[in-house]
Amino acid sequence: MTPASAASAARIAQARSGRRRRVLRAALPALSLTLVLLGIAWLNPRAISYFGLNLMLSLAIPVALATIAQMFVITVNDLDLSIGTFVSFVGCVSATWLRDTPLLGIAVLLSSIGIYALVGALIYLRNVPSIVVTLGMLFVWQGLAILLLPKPGGKAPTWLHDLMNLHTPYVPFPLLAAILIGVLVHVGLMRTSYGAILRGSGGNPASIARAGWSLLKTKIVMFAFASLFGVLSGLSLIGLTTSADANIGKGYTLLSIAGVILGGGEFVGGRVSPIGAVIGALTLTLAGSLLNFMRISPDWQVGAQGAILIIVLAARAIINRTDGRTA
């Protein structure tokens, strides 16, 4: 073999291994979901049915929506610690004002989206770490939720309750909703031309700015989308639980971050996957059911979710490393 053809063969091999790594990494979330499903099917075959999946997955919808919200923020290299209490706040608003005085409820929810957009603008303009700002907002939303609903109570609007308890033919509603969310966000963020700019502003902000795009705008857009999905998450949660509690979304901050990472996203560099994030959310929710079937006490479930996260991340690191050696 001549040196030139050897070099080009090496180049092809390198390109191929880059592609293989991408495929493997993309398959990892789906693989972990399949494993969890297989575990459930093995322990309790009857759970894999229309009724069983409906039951197990219903709470996955708000988690998936919160995960997508977190993913928007992570895309632009920030982290939203306030998403959990924001979901609580939205839940409290929808179980009280949205039911009793719908116009006021809608106005409050819309202005909360505006506040999120302002938070994004503040983070960009003052160059403050998002963790600091959203940690502050965590307490703001929490306080507002408690002011609104000091004791658990309220009642979900009827239309919301009916929507979340929809029975679709053949395929359970939560599954359909998850697919719809994943595909919709995938098209919006991964396939549109402005979506490329949004992701690029996480990958190399300087390059996006040099091409004449406004980084302020991308930041605002991403935070506004995050709050839109936070609102949807709170609404769907209240539709399922029928009443609210100021702490209802407490676990969502960590769950949403875990979901994004489990779904193949990374904390920096604008590398995210909406479909992966939805799958990550489903995996984390189903892991709870799997542990129930294994008769593991709910006290251990958070730890077990953490263990799943560590296993998947370790697998990802191994994929990256084996590839780094061949490249």
Place this chain on the structure above:
Amino acid sequence: MNIVKLDGVEKHFGAVRALAGVDFAVDTGECVGLVGHNGAGKSTLMHILAGTLMPDSGQVAIGGALRQGYAVVLAQKLGIRCVFQELSLCPNLTVAENTRVLHPSIAGWGWRKKAGDLIRGKLDEIFSGHGIAPDALVGDLSIGKRQMIEVARAFTVTSDPLHLVILDEPTSSLDAHTAGQLLSHVRQVVATGASCVLISHLLGEILKYSDRIVVMRDGVVVATGNASGFDRDKLVSAMGGSAAARKAQANQATAPRGTTPVRVRARPSRQSDGLELVAHEGEIVGLAGLSGHGQTELLLAIFAAATRHVSGVEVTGSVALIAGDRQSDGIFPLWSIAENIGVRSMRELRSGFLISPELETRLAEGWQKRIRIQTGNLRNNILSLSGGNQQKALFARALGSEAKIVLMDDPMRGVDVSTKLEVYDLIRAEANAGRTFLWYTTEMEELENCSHVYVFRSGRIAADLRRGELSEERVIHSSFQEVAQ
């Protein structure tokens, strides 16, 4: 006709004057070669042309009209493109998506295909046989391919016209074949009436492919003329100025090499011939060459070798490092001046298990006197000092420690002249007392303090100059030597 014309453009970064009144013009259909040593102001000038930096004063005229508030968006509209030295593609996007970033007009249905076809067509035109797929993720590609994409992207045209492409070191990551493809494409583009500014450290490229050459030095244009009027030696002397008159005098006090024990022996990992860096006790050894050619890497390898095994590097004696980037690698911004000075000497400052504040203060006060750190109170925050005094505190940290070997990673950047002269004296005094200094610097004046100089190029030692052989021209020659020579 002028595409761009700059008159008396100045730009300051804090106390550093990057551009000191530059007049610069590019005509239609010409390729201007821009050369100069590091810090001559080439990149700043380019950023101003591209609209990514605003000049502090002076006029910018584009396409024959003065432009107020000239910025990136307007530059794009007026057909001015720039390929920046540091790669500016988004690694998380595909090749096609990165093309779209530059072209707002590519949108709507089928935009991915449009962008993909556009960039593939341009890549085929410039670098035939490139083997880059438009749907490949940029992060998966080699650095050479990324540079090809970036160059090709700058030449793509959609709704806005293309009048001027600025290429800053476009061939730094390309092999000889692709670099040739690119440069002949530049000539073709120039033949169609567009213009190019070519910045390169490879003087051969500049001489061969540009119509006119502009030489910069210390933020001003020092020479300009037709390329045919220049040759290699003329360029080198224009870049170095006539300071060669300050010939290194045969030195007095320096002992011949080899009489004192060897402290450091290091071979850069990319060195293929037998050259290696040797530093004896009591020597000041300079590491010269253009910035980013492996000097810092070697210093860090030597630093690491003091505590663990590093192949190719032998160190006898303890090591202290004075960082070049003061803000990110040097100071602890929340600590006081005294704490910043004492941190390298923790072991000596201990009493029992704790750090003794008295010992720390005594050490800091001693050094405050020796190198005149200007402050009323050493317990003030380090940020209360001016930049030059912060740098003095970092010198005090290294020199106040027990380290036998002091590594300096171009620590004098942005330091005023009087501070520099004080520090030079201090370094010479410490060297006479038996300390060894390894000093990476891009400034000729600092190299004159060294008893021995190694010139680096592309991660290797390219020349090994004794004190008597040291001259600015020799350093520049060795830094710019080309492979084909």
